[in-house]
Amino acid sequence: xxxxxxxxxxxxxxGLDSSPVEAxxxxxxxxxxxxxxxxxxxxEIIARYPEPRSALLPMLHLVQSVQGxxxxxxxxxxxxxxxxxxxxxxxxxxxxxxYKRHPTGRHLVSVCTxxxxxxxxxxRIYEAVSADLGVGHDQTAxxxxxxxxxxxxLAACDYAPVVTVDYEFYDQQxxxxxxxxxxxxxxxxxxxxxxxxxxxxxxxxxxxxxxxxQHADAATERAAVDGPGVGEPTLIGVRxxxxxxxxxxxxxxxxxxxxxxxxxxxxxxxxxxxxxxxxxDGATGQTPTKRAADTAVASADTPAERAGAAQHxxxxxxxxxxxxxxxxxxxxxxxxxxxxxxxxxxVEREV
Ligand code: FES
Numbered sequence: 098x099x100x101x102x103x104x105x106x107x108x109x110x111x112g113l114d115s116s117p118v119e120a121x122x123x124x125x126x127x128x129x130x131x132x133x134x135x136x137x138x139x140x141e142i143i144a145r146y147p148e149p150r151s152a153l154l155p156m157l158h159l160v161q162s163v164q165g166x167x168x169x170x171x172x173x174x175x176x177x178x179x180x181x182x183x184x185x186x187x188x189x190x191x192x193x194x195x196y197k198r199h200p201t202g203r204h205l206v207s208v209c210t211x212x213x214x215x216x217x218x219x220x221r222i223y224e225a226v227s228a229d230l231g232v233g234h235d236q237t238a239x240x241x242x243x244x245x246x247x248x249x250x251l252a253a254c255d256y257a258p259v260v261t262v263d264y265e266f267y268d269q270q271x272x273x274x275x276x277x278x279x280x281x282x283x284x285x286x287x288x289x290x291x292x293x294x295x296x297x298x299x300x301x302x303x304x305x306x307x308x309x310x311q312h313a314d315a316a317t318e319r320a321a322v323d324g325p326g327v328g329e330p331t332l333i334g335v336r337x338x339x340x341x342x343x344x345x346x347x348x349x350x351x352x353x354x355x356x357x358x359x360x361x362x363x364x365x366x367x368x369x370x371x372x373x374x375x376x377x378d379g380a381t382g383q384t385p386t387k388r389a390a391d392t393a394v395a396s397a398d399t400p401a402e403r404a405g406a407a408q409h410x411x412x413x414x415x416x417x418x419x420x421x422x423x424x425x426x427x428x429x430x431x432x433x434x435x436x437x438x439x440x441x442x443x444v445e446r447e448v
Contacts, residue, residue, distance in 0.1 A: 124200055128164045131174050135163055139178050142308060149179045153189055155307045157196050162303035162311075166197040195306075197244070202237040204282050205299045207248035207261045208275070214250075219258040222275045223247060229276055242283040244299070255330035256291070263302040265290035268328065292328055294321035387412070 138159060143152045153175060160171030167190045176186045190196045197205075208223040209215075223245075230238040230245055237244040253259045256268035260275050267278055268291040281288050287296040301311035312318040338344070390412075397403035 125168070128168055128170070131160060131163055131170060135159065135174075136178070138307070138309065139174070143178065145308070150181060153179060153181070153186065154193075157186075157190055158303045159307035159309075161196065162300045162307055162309075165201050165300055166199055168200075194246075197235075199235065199244075200237065201299050202241050202244040203298050204242065204262050204296075205244050205246065205264075206279060206282070207246050207251065207264075209248045209251045209253075209257070209259045209261075211248070211250040213254045214258040217257045218271055221272050222258055222260065222270055225272045225276055226279050229279060238283070240283065243279060255333075256328065262290070262296055263299050265293050265296050265302075267291055290324075292325045294324045 139152075139156055142155045142159065143149050145155075146152050156175045156178065157167055157171070160174055161167055164171055172186050172190060173183060175181070176183045179186075191198065206226065208219060208226060210219045210223050227233055227245060230243060232238055232245050234245065234247050248261070251259050251261055251266075253266055253268065256266065258270050260267045260270045260278065262278070262282065267275075267288075270278070278288055290296055297311055305311045310318050312321060394403055394407050
């Protein structure tokens with residue numbers, strides 16, 4: 098897992114040095130060089146941040162966009178430009194899965210095999226595509242067309258099972274549609290994603306992730322930005338809420354007030370006390386235990402913390418956990434009007 102092949106410092110930092118990162122000599126020899134333009138673009142990235150080291154993530158995407166992966170040369174380039182050690186850059190490059198440590202194919206195919214996709218067929222899709230390509234996880238087909246990987250949840254569970262190509266979404270796949278997609282990619286085609294920007298290739302999307310346009314002209318770039326962004330499954334919740342007349346709580350509900358006003362017993366503490374159904378005169382603070390519990394409720398930063406503190410308050414009257422009145426209610430129904438998310442059971446009772 099070291100950043101550089103055989104790198105002692107990489108091993109020392111990560112404690113793990115097993116998987117090979119050294120490409121074959123002919124592959125290294127064929128890598129496109131990091132040019133003066135790469136350096137100029139790196140400086141452009143660095144200028145976006147107050148501290149040079151903050152530019153590391155887009156810098157890694159930049160070298161990946163040129164060479165197809167974070168090669169030892171690209172890693173050392175980032176370290177030199179940012180004043181970091183190779184070990185520091187390697188620790189980052191080996192932590193995030195979007196930074197590849199082997200030469201990648203023209204396209205990166207990611208098959209979600211996380212829970213929801215897996216039960217709906219994601220694992221079968223992965224196995225079928227893997228068999229077609231003759232490769233496993235993080236490996237590249239012999240023709241250099243596709244690198245395959247298992248992916249954890251791609252944050253598109255409402256479209257499961259999901260496959261991405263170069264991080265563009267192909268929703269609600271099955272074994273045959275995914276096999277057809279990969280076959281088309283190997284023929285050099287670029288099937289349109291279900292939503293989002295048109296497909297380019299792995300180096301192109303890496304360039305975009307570095308903060309530069311991957312498109313040849315402004316019109317193409319504009320069209321990519323204007324690609325279809327959302328599908329029906331994402332909107333189902335919105336439609337159901339509209340049908341039921343449900344609305345979201347105000348945006349500022351539950352936001353913490355500045356601590357000084359809390360310390361002074363200012364408006365927030367009073368509001369919290371009222372929200373908990375407590376008395377305005379502070380009569381609950383009659384014992385050290387109750388005073389401590391009041392303080393815990395008043396100083397909570399989030400609705401969840403406040404609910405937890407209130408649940409353990411001596412005046413709560415209910416043990417921690419789900420209240421008996423709640424146990425028969427299943428599902429994800431919106432709480433009754435007047436009780437927002439994060440408010441605890443005792444609050445609902447008192448309201
Ligand atoms: S489990 Fe596959 S997108 Fe969430």
